[in-house]
Amino acid sequence: MFLPTTQAEVRERGWQRLDIILVTGDSYIDSPHIGAAVIGRVLSKAGYRVGIIAQPDIRSDSDILRLGSPRLFWGITAGSVDSMVANYTALGKRRQKDDYTPGGENNRRPDRAVIAYANLIRRHAKSTAPIVLGGIEASLRRISHYDFWANCIRRSILFDARADILVYGMGEQTVLALAAALDEQTDWRPLRGLCYIAPQPITDYLMLPAHPTVASDPRAFTQMFHAFYRNNDPVSASGLCQQQDTRWLVQNPPAFPPTTEELDAVYELPYTHAQHPFYETQGSVRALDTIRFALTTHRGCYGECHFCAIAVHQGRRVYGRSEASLIREARRMTAHPQFKGIISDLGGPTANMYGYECARKLEKGACPQKRCLYPKVCPHLPVDHGHLRRLMQKIRRIPGIRKIFVASGLRPDLIFADQKLGDAYLEDLIRHHVSGQLKIAPEHSEPHVLARMGKPAIEACTLFRQRFYQITHAAGLNQFLSYYLMAAYPGCTQKDMQRLRHYTRTKLQAAPEQIQIFTPTPCTYGALMYHTEQDPFDGTPLFVEKDRRKKLRQKEEILPGRAPGKAFRKKARPRKKRS
Ligand code: SF4
Structure with a gap:
């Protein structure tokens, strides 16, 4: 049985009011691969009355208020993907398709969905329960971060969304502890895996450079990111504080990972592995083809x-x-x-x-x-x-x-x-688990680009290819390798792409088509390099391709049909003869 998404389903259960309402940028897909479904199931198993509102209309109150106001909290996620990644290509074009939206048309997930949904709740549900942010968009935008789409350092999303609490990481234990604390009206602020806004910093937490400083000084931003990155292990991490405006972002140390038994229990909850019928009537979701x-x-x-x-x-x-x-x-x-x-x-x-x-x-x-x-x-x-x-x-x-x-x-x-x-x-x-083609991701061939990606030398990929085809041929199978490659990564020039092309044609004997233009997503070293144009580990200046046409040229360098060293051109269509 699904969690309720309509008032009729709430009444069917004999409930007067929900404890928690989850709002998500994906459709309601009840699967252990979908964060909102997992959090909903975990809370429901613990005895809370949970409802889910998927992809609410942000122009009216008709969706957001249909389940009433929750007793404990609203939980907001942008969905399985950061909404800006879901909505735009690496070259800034609007994406037409969305695998998590009924019918597949990308017309339901707003830009910066976490902020849009928090505003929607604040606008229509006055004096309501606390707003808690979670999921990948909130988690990776929890401190000051480089935002590629706005091309600036944005402050913590907790401040921009004017929300109360942010749960970062995978979140099951933290959200359970938070629900219990809100229910029992005890202090939730010491809980691991949480961020919140405070009027003062916490004295024994590590102080990160303030937001206005990192927003204007690339070196301070680099220093902040190193400290943030190193304090991400539950055994050794300090809590962090960062001044955002007159107030402070407080990040408690990360939650400990679940034990094997706890993780087993999460994955064995009674998921239906389907889209809720309320949304299924609007069209099927493609994501289910791969995750069901x-x-x-x-x-x-x-x-x-x-x-x-x-x-x-x-x-x-x-x-x-x-x-x-x-x-x-x-x-x-x-x-x-x-x-x-x-x-x-x-x-x-x-x-x-x-x-x-x-x-x-x-x-x-x-x-x-x-x-x-x-x-x-x-x-x-x-x-x-x-x-x-x-x-x-x-x-x-x-x-x-x-x-x-x-x-x-x-x-x-x-x-x-x-x-x-x-x-x-x-x-x-190779003998039993390849579906005709096996994908591997060398990403690049050039040592200095691979070093900046944190990827190993290319020799392992070359050796893998050799063994793959030896075993494939010995087994008499008809299967092949395909390769994921990346263009326009910080440090990568057109010449590097020409060398990558040479590597693919000579060593891989392939003309790969899976070439991705690098997208600097929040809270990655790649985004840090893209923004600062420096190597964050030794401070050396870094070439970064930022021109869209030239990024595309890097990608086109690898595509089949492209003559080495020449600009890529589509084959001209034969003209019709005029009569
Ligand atoms: S595998 Fe090596 S680098 Fe990684 S945590 Fe262990 S000792 Fe450190």
């Missing part, structure tokens, strides 16, 4: 690629579900009427990080000055693909499952770092 039969093995990432915010949002620590829980979920899938025997993904932020972690990190927190995978896999990381192989084998044997694909990203360097089982994993992966 996908299994999440873990959260967190050791990778820390500088263009990605996962390490900030989910953390550098990888924590996973038990094998038993994943097998139970796979078995349940086989009973679903729409299941055709195919699990579309078995993975997480990166597929092959399941089942091992660094003991030092668990005890003392992630190293502040060292990275787990860059420039090389850290010898303290006990890379072991054994757990993942065993899990894959067991799921393959479940009656009713024909195929399990791995669609999540892979780290070839981790495979090669696993002397004992890396190659056996690769054999299993």
